[in-house]
Amino acid sequence: MPADLFGAPVLPGLATAGDFISPDEEGTLIAAIDAAPLAPFRFQGWTGKRLTHSYGWTYDFDRARFAESEPIPEWLRPLQARAAAFAGLEPAELAHVLLIRYDPGAGIGWHRDRPVFEHVVGVSLGAEAGMRFRRRRDGGFERRSLPLPPRAAYHLSEEARHGWEHSIAPIQETRWSVTFRSLRR
Numbered sequence: 291m292p293a294d295l296f297g298a299p300v301l302p303g304l305a306t307a308g309d310f311i312s313p314d315e316e317g318t319l320i321a322a323i324d325a326a327p328l329a330p331f332r333f334q335g336w337t338g339k340r341l342t343h344s345y346g347w348t349y350d351f352d353r354a355r356f357a358e359s360e361p362i363p364e365w366l367r368p369l370q371a372r373a374a375a376f377a378g379l380e381p382a383e384l385a386h387v388l389l390i391r392y393d394p395g396a397g398i399g400w401h402r403d404r405p406v407f408e409h410v411v412g413v414s415l416g417a418e419a420g421m422r423f424r425r426r427r428d429g430g431f432e433r434r435s436l437p438l439p440p441r442a443a444y445h446l447s448e449e450a451r452h453g454w455e456h457s458i459a460p461i462q463e464t465r466w467s468v469t470f471r472s473l474r475r
């Protein structure tokens with residue numbers, strides 16, 4: 291398993307790996323994401339700035355409905371296998387994948403991933419961004435932050451997955467991400 295970015299985890303249940311993919315693989319993945327049918331993320335009639343497309347299983351936020359969708363394409367299979375090995379899972383367990391392109395000025399607000407999912411394995415491409423974590427504590431929030439350099443991967447499970455919210459602040463360059471998730475049993 292690739293070394294942790296810091297040697298020590300930022301949070302229990304948060305594992306990170308630098309240089310998870312090569313620069314060549316990064317370029318190929320970015321081109322494939324850009325060729326996918328990306329569309330603005332929609333939430334209860336509100337449209338976000340980031341562009342997304344998912345495979346495997348899809349949560350339709352507009353209709354609050356979760357359903358099996360288009361199978362994970364061949365070009366994502368090697369990354370799915372690598373992400374699964376990193377998280378100690380079987381490739382087929384990462385049954386859902388979300389592609390995101392954050393154009394300049396796009397980010398993702400505070401949230402916990404949907405409870406239909408369990409493990410979350412993300413791969414970061416393009417510009418470096420920062421993932422922020424927070425949880426409510428008496429009189430305010432406890433906070434942590436995780437830099438996400440290009441080609442890094444992270445795995446959210448247990449406390450980091452369930453006990454904290456996360457977000458990514460908008461930046462002025464383009465960043466892409468590939469997020470695999472397992473379904474909760």
Ligand SMILES: O=C(O)CCC(=O)C(=O)O
Nearest residue numbers: 388390398403412467469
């Ligand atoms: O872009 C990322 O790495 C994070 C995306 C995310 O948190 C989500 O889609 O739930």
Ligand SMILES: [Fe+2]
Nearest residue numbers: 401402403456
């Ligand atoms: Fe998330």
